[in-house]
Amino acid sequence: MTKQMIIGMHLGNGYGSQPGAWRMPGVDPKNFASFDAKVRYAQAAERGKMQFLFLPDGPSHVGDIGNEAPHFNLDVMMTLAAIARGTERIGLVATGSTTFNEPYNLARSFKALDIMSHGRAGWNAVTSSGEDVAANYGQRIPSSADRYGRAHETVQLVQALWGSWGKDAWVHDVESGRFANEDQIQPINMGGKYVASRGPLYIPPSEQGQPVIFHAGGSPNAHALAGRFANVVIGATFTIEDAKAQRQAFRDAAEHAGRDPDEIKFIAGMMTTIAADRRAGLDRKIALTGRTFPQRVRYLEQMLGVPLDPSRLNEPLSKQQLAAARPSPMDPRSRNALKIAKEGWSLSDILAHGVIDYHPSIVGPGVEAADHMQEWFEAGAVDGFWISPDVYQDGVDAFVDGVVPILQERGLFHRDYEGATLRDHVGAPAQYGIDPRV
Ligand SMILES: Cc1cc2nc3c(=O)[nH]c(=O)nc-3n(C[C@H](O)[C@H](O)[C@H](O)COP(=O)(O)O)c2cc1C
Numbered sequence: 001m002t003k004q005m006i007i008g009m010h011l012g013n014g015y016g017s018q019p020g021a022w023r024m025p026g027v028d029p030k031n032f033a034s035f036d037a038k039v040r041y042a043q044a045a046e047r048g049k050m051q052f053l054f055l056p057d058g059p060s061h062v063g064d065i066g067n068e069a070p071h072f073n074l075d076v077m078m079t080l081a082a083i084a085r086g087t088e089r090i091g092l093v094a095t096g097s098t099t100f101n102e103p104y105n106l107a108r109s110f111k112a113l114d115i116m117s118h119g120r121a122g123w124n125a126v127t128s129s130g131e132d133v134a135a136n137y138g139q140r141i142p143s144s145a146d147r148y149g150r151a152h153e154t155v156q157l158v159q160a161l162w163g164s165w166g167k168d169a170w171v172h173d174v175e176s177g178r179f180a181n182e183d184q185i186q187p188i189n190m191g192g193k194y195v196a197s198r199g200p201l202y203i204p205p206s207e208q209g210q211p212v213i214f215h216a217g218g219s220p221n222a223h224a225l226a227g228r229f230a231n232v233v234i235g236a237t238f239t240i241e242d243a244k245a246q247r248q249a250f251r252d253a254a255e256h257a258g259r260d261p262d263e264i265k266f267i268a269g270m271m272t273t274i275a276a277d278r279r280a281g282l283d284r285k286i287a288l289t290g291r292t293f294p295q296r297v298r299y300l301e302q303m304l305g306v307p308l309d310p311s312r313l314n315e316p317l318s319k320q321q322l323a324a325a326r327p328s329p330m331d332p333r334s335r336n337a338l339k340i341a342k343e344g345w346s347l348s349d350i351l352a353h354g355v356i357d358y359h360p361s362i363v364g365p366g367v368e369a370a371d372h373m374q375e376w377f378e379a380g381a382v383d384g385f386w387i388s389p390d391v392y393q394d395g396v397d398a399f400v401d402g403v404v405p406i407l408q409e410r411g412l413f414h415r416d417y418e419g420a421t422l423r424d425h426v427g428a429p430a431q432y433g434i435d436p437r438v
Contacts, residue, residue: 002411004411004412004413004414005373005377005382005383005384005385005407005412005413006051006052006232006265006267006383006384006385006425006426007048007050007051007384007385007386007387007404007413008050008051008052008053008054008091008093008234008267008384008385008386008387009045009050009052009053009054009386009387009388009389009396010053010054010055010056010269010386010387010388010389011038011041011042011045011053011054011055011073011079011392012055012056012071012072012073012388013031013032013069013070013071013072013073014031014032014033014034014037014038014041014069014073014392015027015031015032015069015391015392015393016388016389016390016391016392016393016395017271017358017388017389017390018273018285018288018289018390018391019064019067019068019288019289019291019292020287020288020289020290020291021069021288021390021391021392022068022069024287024288024391024393026393026394027391027393031392032069032070032074033074035078035079035082037392038073038079038082038083039082039083039085039086039087041392041396042083042086042087042090043086043087044392044396044397044400045090045396045400046087046088046089046090047400048396048399048400048404049404049413049414049415049416049417050090051090051091051384051417051422051425051426052090052091052092052093052122052232052386052422052425052426053080053083053090053091053092053093054093054094054124054214054234054386055072055073055076055079055080055092055093055094055095056071056072056095056124057072057073057076057094057095057096057097058071058072058128058130058132058133058136059072059133059136060072060130060132060133060135060136061132062130062132067291076094076095076096077094077109077110077113079094080092080094080113080117080121081113081116084113084116084117084120085116089120089417089420089425090120091120091121091122091212091422091425091426092113092117092120092121092122092422093121093122093123093124093212093214093232093422094110094113094122094123094124095124095126095216096109096110096123096124096125096126097126097127097128097133098125098126098127098128098147098150098151098154098155099127099128099134099141099142099147099150099151100128100133100134100136100137100139101154102195102197103153103154103157103158103161103195103197104161104197104199104201106123106154106158107157107158107161107162107197107201108161108201108203110123110158110211111161111162111201111203111206111210111211112203113211114206114208114210114211115203115204115206117206118206118207118420118421119206119207119208119209119420119421119422119423120208120421120422121206121211121212121422122211122212122213122214122232122422123158123211123212123213123214124214124215124216124234125151125154125155125158125213125214125215125225125229125230126215126216126217127144127147127148127150127151127217127222127225128141128147129141129147144219144221145221146194147221148221148222148224148225149193149194150194150195151225152225152228153192153193153194153195154194154195155213155225155228155229156190156229156434157188157190157192157195157196157197159210159213159229159431159433159434159435160188160190160197160199160433160434161188161197161199161200161201162201162209162210162211162432162433163210163432163433163434164185164186164187164188164199164200164201164433165180165184165185165200165201165202165203165204165205166181166183166184166185166186167184167205167209167432168181168184169181169182169184169185169204170204180204185200185202186199186200187199187200188200205432206421207420207421208421208422208423208424209423209430209431209432210431210432210433211422212231212232212422212423212426212428213229213230213231213232214230214231214232214233214234215229215230215232215233215234216233216234216235216236218236218246220249223249223250223252223253224253224256224257226250226253226254226264227250227252227253227254227255227256227257227259227264228253228254228257228259228435228438229435229438230250230264231263231264231265231423231426231428232264232265232267232426232428233246233250233264233265233266233267234267234269234386235247235266235267235268235269235382236268236269236358236359237268237269237381238332238333238336238359238360239332239335240375240376240379240381241381242332243266243268243376243381243382244379244380244381246266247266247380247381247382247383250264250266251264251266257437257438258437258438259435259437259438262427263427263428263429265383265384265426265427266382266383267382267383267384267385267386268359268360268376268381268382268384268385268386269358269359269360269385269386269387269388270359270360270361270362270369270372270373270385270386270387270388271354271357271358271359271360271361271362271387271388271389271390272361272362272369272387272388272389272390272395272398272399272403273285273288273354273361273362273363273364273390273395274362274364274365274366274369274389274395274398274399274402274403275363275364275365275398276365277364277365278363278364278365281352281363281364281365282349282352282353282363283352284363284390285352285353285354285363285390286348286349286352288390288391289351289352290348290352293310293313293347293348293351294310294313295310296351296356297309297310297313297347297351298310299356300337300347300350300351300355300356302328302330302331303327303328303331303333303334303337303338303355303356304317304321304325304326304327304328304334304337304338304341305324305325305326305327305328306321306324306325308321308347310347312347313346313347313348314346314347314348315346315347316341316344316345316346316347317341317347322341322342325338325341326338333355333356336355336360337350337355337356340353340355358388359388360372365402366398366399366401366402366403366406367406369399369402369403370403370406370407370410370412373385373403373407373412374407374410374412377412387399
């Protein structure tokens with residue numbers, strides 16, 4: 001069978017990835033607090049056979065709370081617990097900081113989710129880098145060496161705790177009165193420079209044994225951590241060349257740790273505004289984010305290296321401006337911004353193309369998203385994508401009905417789940433307890 005891509009979906013605050021999503025027509029402005037809404041969006045992603053949901057987490061909020069919703073879920077584990085009860089196949093992945101959690105807490109809550117979802121849990125083990133998050137724990141962000149030092153210990157400890165209840169330890173035999181085989185339930189007695197735990201964790205294996213490790217980070221320390229432990233990397237990248245380099249760095253790190261590089265999948269971010277045509281997509285994006293454009297023009301100026309007038313949003317760049325424009329080497333999105341500007345779009349339309357979005361942005365018909373995904377995938381730049389729909393209320397269905405069938409038709413995406421667990425969905429090898437190779 002030819003290789004097919006993995007697709008995940010970002011599930012954040014309950015509205016969508018664009019700042020104005022909370023007040024779009026048809027969106028319940030109270031969705032931030034609605035677990036039912038999140039279950040519905042998860043069900044829509046599952047209808048599209050997506051392999052996983054990704055719930056990022058700080059947890060903290062810094063931003064324009066007067067006008068915009070916080071980015072994160074109320075509580076990622078509670079949200080996933082609700083979703084676990086309302087879905088059957090899709091993988092459930094949440095971020096859990098290795099810096100601001102004790103390994104025992106992480107081990108327990110992720111394994112409980114794994115049991116509850118029948119083997120669909122994944123842990124995005126990240127070190128956190130925001131001082132806003134640290135401040136919520138009364139701390140400062142430690143150095144990279146200390147953050148990653150603690151992360152290496154934490155992931156090992158969590159995996160050891162996951163394996164501390166032997167595979168066949170849970171007997172629950174009413175006749176003999178034997179609940180569990182205590183010989184197979186052992187403390188782990190592990191300690192390092194940063195964290196320690198006696199164990200055991202008192203939770204039996206799930207259908208996939210234990211949760212799948214994800215990671216998100218870009219530094220050499222991140223490569224090394226993911227290389228040892230991760231099966232999936234949640235990536236952020238703007239060009240095929242950069243994606244290739246990042247994917248290779250993670251694969252090299254996995255090989256260095258004694259693993260098969262195919263055990264680690266690099267999944268790139270992508271934002272979607274799927275509409276009947278480009279004009280309809282741009283208008284939708286303007287309705288969502290137009291309020292920010294006067295201020296974003298200031299940033300676009302820096303990307304293009306020419307002065308721009310925020311009071312003339314509906315005009316394209318002049319011939320002189322285009323001739324003088326140079327993409328900023330400081331921002332990898334600048335080349336694309338200049339390319340769009342040269343097509344003659346107005347300032348407002350240039351911004352509506354999402355040239356300052358966090359990930360490559362597709363604004364237009366589903367086939368354009370499918371083409372983007374095919375090009376990157378066939379170039380060997382990615383193993384798949386995690387998509388951030390602009391508005392969950394109709395944006396998930398727009399992707400599922402407008403992009404997924406094209407990818408399936410082209411043989412690039414599966415037509416149904418091949419297995420039942422997240423490990424099956426992402427091709428992660430069986431593992432119980434720590435990986436003896438690393
Ligand atoms: C795509 C992507 C997603 C991330 N998601 C989260 C997240 O949900 N929560 C978080 O605290 N940090 C998140 N991070 C930040 C990383 O944890 C890390 O702190 C940051 O990339 C800095 O990397 P470094 O510590 O390797 O320099 C994410 C990073 C990337 C690239």
